[in-house]
Amino acid sequence: MRIRIEETICAISTPPGKGGIAVIRVSGPAALATAKKIAPGLNKKQIESHKAYFCEIIDLKNAKVDEVLVTYFVHGKSFTGEEVIEISCHGSTYITQKILDLLIENGCSMADRGEFTFRAFMNNRIDLVQAESVLSLIDSQNELSAKMALRQLDGHISKQFLKLESDLTWCLAHIEASIDFSTEGLDIIDNSVLIEKVKIILKEIYQLINSYQSGRLLKDGVKVVLVGEPNVGKSSLLNLLLQNEKAIVTEIAGTTRDIIEGATVHDGVKYLISDTAGLRETTDLVEKIGVDRSRQEALKADVLAFVLDVNERDWETSFALFKEVGGSKNLFLVNKVDQAPEISKAEITKKLQSYQANINPEQVILTSALDPKARSSVLDNVKTTIGSLSYLEEAMISSARQFEKAKYAADMIEVSLKELEKNSGAEFVAMYLKDALVSLQQILGHAYDDQIMDRVFKEFCLGK
Ligand SMILES: Nc1nc2c(ncn2[C@@H]2O[C@H](COP(=O)(O)OP(=O)(O)OP(=O)(O)O)[C@@H](O)[C@H]2O)c(=O)[nH]1
Ligand SMILES: [Mg+2]
Structure with a gap:
C-alpha cells in the first residue's frame, strides 16, 4: 500500500x-x-x-x-x-x-x-482489526456475520487486544526492571506474581483464539457435505436445502458425477452445501473420478451429512464407506421416510448404533426430500452440531491473520511461562515476551510492515 x-x-x-x-x-x-x-x-x-x-x-x-x-x-x-x-x-x-x-x-x-x-x-x-471488520461487513451476506463485523468495527475486539497488549507490556516492564535496576519507578515484583499475571493473559488470549472457529464459520459459512451411496437422495436433499433445483435428480444410480455446490441462509447463518457423487466401487472412469472427488470434498466439511435410504435393510456397505471418509462432526440423514411412515426415530437410531455404537440420537435426522419441513430440521441440526454459533455475545475473531498472530503470541507466552516457572534468567523470559508483544501489536497495527498492510488491504474493493 x-x-x-x-x-x-x-x-x-x-x-x-x-x-x-x-x-x-x-x-x-x-x-x-x-x-x-x-x-x-x-x-x-x-x-x-x-x-x-x-x-x-x-x-x-x-x-x-x-x-x-x-x-x-x-x-x-x-x-x-x-x-x-x-x-x-x-x-x-x-x-x-x-x-x-x-x-x-x-x-x-x-x-x-x-x-x-x-x-x-x-x-x-x-x-487494523477495525479495518478488517469493514471488509467483513461489506462481504457479509447474513445477519449474524453482519452483526459480528459491526461488533468488531465498534472496537469490541480491539479493546480486548489492547488490554492484552497493556498487560503484557506491564509484565515485560517489570521483568526488564529486574535486568536493569536503573529503570526508575518500577518495583521488582515476585516471580509468583508475574506467573499468575502471565497465566491470566494466556487464558484471555486462548478465549479469543478459540472464538476463531465460530467466527470463521459465521463469516464464511458452514460447509455441509452430503455423502452416501448412489440413489439415496443426496441431490434431492441439496435441492431442498438450497430451495432451488440445482442438481439433476433421476432414479438412475450414479446420476451425480461431480461436486455441486450452493449457498443458503437459514436463521441468520450461511451454509455452503455440497452434493457429491454416490460412493461405490465402479469401473466407469468418469464415475470413479467423481467418487474420488466426493472423498476429497468430505475432508473439507465442517459437518459431514451421511445420507441413507430408509428402505435399505442393510447399511453395512454404507458404513464401510463412511468409515473411509468420516469427519469429526457427523450427521446421519435417513432419507425417504415418506416411504416408511411407520418407522420411528428410536428404531432407526438403534439400527444405526448396530453399525457404529457411538452414534447418539441428536445425530440422527429422519428426512424426506419431498417434505419442505425437512430443510429447517436439517439446518437446525447442523447448527446444533457446530455448537457455538450462537455465542455472538462474546468477542469473536474471524480473520485468519488475527488468529495466526494471536496463536503465535500465545505460543511465545507459553514458552516464557515455562522459563519463568523454571526460574530461568530474566533475559530469556523477556526475549519471548517481547516476541509475543510484537505479535499482539501487529494485530491492531501498532506494529506493522508492508506484508501486513498488503494482507489486510489487498482484498478490499475500489472506493472503500
Ligand atoms: N419418495 C422419495 N423419493 C426420493 C426422496 N429423495 C430422493 N428420492 C428419489 O430417489 C431417486 C434418487 O434421488 P437422487 O437425489 O438423484 O439421489 P442421489 O443420492 O443424488 O443419487 P446419485 O446422484 O446417483 O448418487 C430419485 O428418483 C428421487 O426422486 C425422498 O425423500 N422420498
Ligand atoms: Mg445425485
Missing part, C-alpha cells in the same frame, strides 16, 4: 454498472477545492461539514455533465480523517466515469483498493 497522504484520491464507491445513483468519493487535502473546480456553483455557497449541496458538474468545455448532490466532511470529521467529498450522481456508467475523469484531470489520483480505509488507519481513525 502506497503512503501518499499529501495526494487527494478519488474512486467510484458504488458497484460497477448502472443504478439509480452512484457515489464518487474524494479524500485528501484538495478534496473541496477540486470539487469546486468541477462544480463551480459550490463557490457561491457557504459550505459546512456534513451537509449536502445540490449543484451541477461542468466539463472542461463548460458543458453540463450531471446534476448532483455534493456532501462535505471537514478534515478530522470524516471516515478517513481527511477532508472528504462525496458526489452522489445519476448512476449511469458514462456519467460516473466522466466525473471521475474530471476529478483526475483536476489533480486527483485514482485510489488503490482499500485506500480510503488504509488512510483511516494511517490517520488513527481505526485500527
